[in-house]
Amino acid sequence: xxxxxxxxxxxxxxxxxxxxxxxxxxxxxxxxxxxxxxxxxxxxxxxxxxxxxxx
Numbered sequence: 001x002x003x004x005x006x007x008x009x010x011x012x013x014x015x016x017x018x019x020x021x022x023x024x025x026x027x028x029x030x031x032x033x034x035x036x037x038x039x040x041x042x043x044x045x046x047x048x049x050x051x052x053x054x055x
Contacts, residue, residue: 001046001049003042003045003046003049004046004049006042006045007039007042007043007045007046010035010038010039010042011039013035014031014032014035014036014039017031017032017035018032
C-alpha cells in the first residue's frame, strides 16, 4: 500500500529531528510538529484506504 509506505517514510525522516528536539533544540521541535501534521494526514489516507479495500 502506497499510503502506508509514505507514512513509514515520514516517521523515519523525522526521527533525527525528534532527538534534536529532546535535546532542547526549539527549531527542531517546530520541524517535528510540522512533520507530525504530515504524519497525521498520511495516517488518515491509510485509514481511508483500508476502509475502501473492505468494501
